[in-house]
Amino acid sequence: MGNADLRAVAAIEDIPFSELSGSVVAVDAHNWLYRYLTTTVKFTADSVYTTSDGDEVANLLGVVQGLPKFFEADMTPVLVFDGGVTDLKSDEVERRREQRKKAEERKQEAEEAGDSVEAARLEARTQRLTDTIHETTRGLLDRLDVPYIEAPAEGEAQCAHMAATGEVDYAGSEDYDTMTFGAPRTLRQLTSKGHPELMDLQKTLEKHDISYEQLVDVALLMGTDFNEGVTGYGPKTAVKAVKEHGDIWGVMEAEDVYVANADRVRELFFDPPVTDDYELDLDIDPDLDAARAYVSAEWEVPAEEVERGFERIEESLVQTGLDDWT
Template sequence: MGVALREILGEYREEVELEELRGTIAVDAFNALYQFLTIIRQPDGTPLMDKDGRVTSHLSGIFFRNLNFLEKGIRPAYIFDGAPPDLKTETVARRRGVREAAGERWKEAVERGDIEEAYKQARASTRIDDAMIASSKRLLDLMGIPWMVAPSEGEAQAAFMARQGDVGAAASQDYDALLFGAPRLVRNLTVSGKRKVRGRSVTVRPERIDLAAVLAGLGLSREELVEIGILIGTDFNPGIRGVGAKTALKIVRGGKFQETVQEKAPDFDPGPVQEFFLNPPVTGDYRLEWREPDRDGIVAMLCGEYTFSEGRIDAGLQKIGAKAGQRTLGDWF
């Protein structure tokens, strides 16, 4: 879920069109896959599946969403999480429990015919397994889109790549990338468009957030922004009960971070969490290279193995010139 900074970032969240994001973007892969698996479902919450019962929602999202990016001049690079830090152990276990409980409630809702509740619980039960990760990487390879596995958190690696100037922004639904130091964060990249929210249709647009503008506007350093995150709660600590973003901002501005932690959570040492956000495990050993899509390989995988419609796949590929005589991928950039 990330850190709940939304309450103090309102004026710094700039809605933009996809075309305005033209350029290179490092995408938090797991975050994107969860979005695809959550959104691309049947009315009762059942994910898209092939004839053998294998989930294909993530493949549909990767293929069609990235075609849209490429057509709009966006070059994505996907960053997969590596080994989670020990600080995240409790969060991982808690999320697993939440998903399992939601899965049981989904089955119960389906049995009693409560489609709305079934859809809600199915979304909450979304999980990613090794087969999904492997098939996602394989499809990205066939599409000519680079990916890498981070030493630890994908958002931290994406933020590092953005600081290095190798990509124009980091993309994630979570605000953690700002704490990791991403100069620019793009939200809603993988979910923009028409969406059903609480039973009504809404248009979700990408948001761009500039870290320098946030820090200047709030009168904070990045270290102090991390302190706010710790007070609210992150993936690596539970936060201080009753402290939201506005209260945390007031505490940090008043120079009372340490005092508050010592008073409200005397057994908690914020040092390791601060260190992880400010100096996370990252690597400069990567190469970003976009290649021509392998049309035959994509069709063989999606249509031959996963029973996608060849007509739809071929029509999508034609948009980026994956057939002879049409524009090549390089012509889009």
């Protein structure tokens, strides 16, 4: 998710859905899906999303719950899936794996102690995006005719690239790294109740009177998914140091600190692996009958668990004028 300290640096404000009508959003699919996945698992009996073969497809409930927010606001989502893991992120991936392992151990202890509430909370923290989740998410998006693309590496980098080139209006992610990847405007809190947040790159630079390159250096000092930060460098200290010494190299020399792989991480943010080799068909024409059958008949999710989500999608086609799709 990037370092949450970036929140204190970023220019962020609430934005009503009414101001987002007609926009296209490149959504960090893994980030978006994981949030619905963990919420579903935490508050839903596992029998609801577990097939007779033992496959867990809580993601299908999450997708049906999450998509109506876009359609009701007359927004078009483009889901962007991660590709290969960047070498520099291997430590972060291992850290998250260890966190899941510890949560699994604590969940077992809670179950043995008869604490079902704590067990459910910890179950949500053990979730990962399995091959089945990847397959079924894409299968449902196909039937709903929601566009998606495969990023060559980091999904948030691809979202940022699409926003920066004007292919879409916004990147959509809870990951603060979209800004350091150069997204001009990022929508956050798309999975939460209430208004989304708008994180604005240009306003952030103006707020601190720094350049984009200096913003990346500030992030490196605080730490990112791709590097360890320097102890003692929070938002204020990092911004002050970069402004005083010019860049990360000036800070390291003047303040006798070291940021491992600074050159490689900088290059990753400035020139990440992204692609323009895709076509977006934004004339969405969802097949709701096929989607319902896919979720309930093929993957055994009880129809009553997802019907309200499908009804919201169907209602939004009329309410927002999206009935032009059909």
